[in-house]
Amino acid sequence: MPPSQPYSVTELQQAVLDGSFGPSPQELAVTSAFWLHHTTRLTGSQVTYRNSYLLMRSGDAFGACSFEAGEITPDFCADASGHTLDTLIRHDSAPVRIAALDAYLGRVQPHRSAANAETVTLPTGTPEKRAQARDAAVAGLLDIDPGEKVALIGVVNPLVAAIRERGGVPLPCDFNLRTTNWGDPVTDDMTQVLAEADAVVATGMTLSNGSFDQILEHCRKQELPLVVYAQTGSAVARAFLGAGVTALSAEPFPFSQFSADATALYRYRAEQA
Secondary structure, eight states: OOOOOOSSHHHHHHHHHTTTTSSOGGGOBOOEEEEEEEEEOOTTOSOOEEEEEEEEEETTEEEEEEEOTTSSOGGGHHHHTTOBHHHHHTOSSHHHHHHHHHHHHHHHSOGGGOTTOEEEEEOSSOHHHHHHHHHHHHHTTOOOOTTOEEEEESOOHHHHHHHHHTTOEEEEEOSSOSBOTTOOBOBSOHHHHHHHOSEEEEETHHHHHTOHHHHHHHHHHHTOOEEEEESTTHHHHHTTBTTTBOEEEEOOSSOGGGOSSOEEEEEEEOOOO
């Protein structure tokens, strides 16, 4: 019998600990853990993206979670390897919990073999070429009518452009950016853009900063489409397809920015009732 549909990250966490999604996480260990910090400025951009990631490998899956500067230090990884996933899913730190959940869910149901996943191959090439292909894959999940307002929570400039190209009105929100490439003001007040939105596009980083459940509940109550693009917690976000998430671009590690060779991302759409 498939597990019951979770409606919050806490519910998902408990269901995993209870063994509802497969083997007990107490039986599965982390083989390696690592911490990454990198910056990116693509050609022609005025924005330098600064990202930090915690990654955990368990079996044939990597769990990933981005986090804000200072939340986790590199020495966390010194003792993380060898722990069972149940211990890390219960950790005090939200990014640790999300990375462990992602490792577990990615291991028990790999994206590469998921029946409802559409595989999109990002081509070999420069960072610009690969970023354009990735953002086009995400934009391909947008289904909006001209004039609709789209809350973009976690600003990626090509998605601002993609929303406009489809006739939508982007409402950008981000904790770390103040303007888009075109000078649009970026708010850090998520409730403001949600209140105005006809549709929502959100980054997987909302899982690590605790805002994902609020977005999910708002979209369910208002019956708004919610597209998630996720390097953080790509398998975690997948668990909410049909429970608020209507479409997902899931990009498990290695992420496009860490390879010049072809890699895959996986697109999902919730089944229509």
